[in-house]
Amino acid sequence: MQLSDFDFHLPEGLIATRPARPRSSARLLVAQGDSIADRRVSDLPDLLGPGDLLVLNDTRVIPARLTGERRRQTPQGEVSARVEVTLLEPASQGWRALAKPLRKLKPGEVIRFGETLSARVLSIAEAELTLDFDAEGSALDAALEQVGDMPLPPYIAAQRAPDDRDRTDYQTIWARHTGAVAAPTASLHFDDALLARLRERGVEFVHVTLHVGAGTFLPVKVEDVTTHRMHAEWGEITPEAAQRINAAKAAGGRVIPVGTTALRLLESAATEDGRVTPYRAATDIFIYPGYRFRVTDALMTNFHLPRSTLLMLVSALMGRDRISRIYQHAVSHGYRFFSYGDASLLLPERSP
Template identity: 50%
Template sequence: MDINDFDYVLPEELIAQDPIEDRSASRLLVLNRETGETRHEIFRDILQELNAGDCLVINNTKVIPARLMGVKEDTGAAIEVLLLKRLENDTWETLVKPGKKARPGAVISFGDGLLKGTVVDVLEEGNRKIQFSYQGIFEEILDQLGQMPLPPYITHRLADKNRYQTVYAKHDGSAAAPTAGLHFTKELLQQIREKGIEIAEVTLHVGLGTFRPVKVENIEEHHMHSEFYMVDEETAEKINRTRQNGGRVVAVGTTSCRTLESASTEDGILHAGSGWTDIFIYPGYQFHVVDALITNFHLPKSTLVMLVSALAGRENVLKAYEEAVKERYRFFSFGDAMLVV
């Protein structure tokens, strides 16, 4: 399957640079995956699109201020470090720029020495393993020194860092937000519960895969970076009960979708547990659990467009994207949303 099959033309001015004031006032394109038909709504109208007996599945991961700006101790050269994955003993897998200045043994100082990192290894694809040293509590120091790791296509500074966080964010660990969830307010979630729709929580800490482009022509040769997920017993019971009773499982975002499909078996049963997943979902994939998907508009040729295409059909998705461009929808992390039913 060719990567160019998932390309589309996006005018740069449609890339949303700032979140809108009211999270639930973004636009919503509803795509029927069977017919390819589309409708235009406001996100809070999702209440009318969901039915009593459905189960909405949200990813409760919390973005950490994972971008650190430091200097190399011996030369004073500026170095940027993005925390990707906590390993052990204050050691992290990181993305470092410029990588050539971060050879094993290099010491990087952050916040005038409040935090120091020593490069201990170069990993596959150039990532660095860094051992950190500090006095106090790492999370508090990170909160003081770190910046929210906004994607490179967002050039505006974020006035309120909580706007790159869902209202239900709970467990620290992500290097990027599960952006489909940014549209929900606490009030909207309460209205959804009152309608008789279950809300189930999973955790997937978003890592490098969000930042990594597909570099192969044949997408089947692409390898996803592994990310840590958790599904508890209560969530597994809610989702399995929903399916037994004929309700729909509606995943909020590609991260929730990937978690559900990673933790389920071919018979459609979701199993509680935790682990690492590198599941890559593209057309031809048979979904085990997910019936519908709430998602944002994604980058051309990205694994996320491929996942949505696996659920709704590539031609339907690209046609819907073409319509979204024509209707001047806002794209990517702070942009508008799509509901695939």
């Protein structure tokens, strides 16, 4: 299975840099069997029904992109320089982060991020560093809200800087548990009005947590995709959530994760016989064609990068040839791609 098997041409003009407004007005490609229908996210109540269970990732994105100033004493006095930092994840001590310029930083240096936050450089590796902030817990969360920007994906950040709109746009309406540095983007299409209509329809919801890491944007660098190693992300499925998912399956309902993050967590916590167990750990599950799904009956997700692990995941769910046709339709019909783009509802011909 070669990396080139998951390539396709995407015109640059189809990469979304702002979301649809209102959220639920985004387009929705519905693929079931051999059919493809062009709908809107707002049509979901017509497509789902009683017994269906949507699995929602309630991670909260932190304003992980920081601009600071490094200060150093020299024989000529104190000198300062600008530093751009993107937080990755908590470490055993401090936070792992990317920085520009990394090579000019020294262990022990202090970087100031405005008047409310600073961090000392604990260590520097080849591609990242570890920072020890002068605040922790809720105090750090509050300081990041003041001085940080939302960590937009590289393909958006390359076209424009983050702004105040992104603080709302790049956060789900049910975000609860702080820790992600990228959004579970399929969930960005939901608003309160849509949730209310789905509840009236008899659709149920359950929350799980997977803190999405910056590794979700890392390219696959090996030609034999089966040798790729996934980044790890921390997740949790509570006993109550596991019980509700299992009850829905037992009653014959469809378990439909909203987003690949929720799907990966579900499959990480699944037993061979298709039951979900409580889960609280990191997962580096890599799903590609040939994978046998244990819990997932369908998936709502955005359109993914060429040659990416997420494209491999949806190919595993629907089949490579089928996904190729779905993406050809999406491109030819002007669907908007990636984090702020449109969505798809993928319904395999049979439960995987």
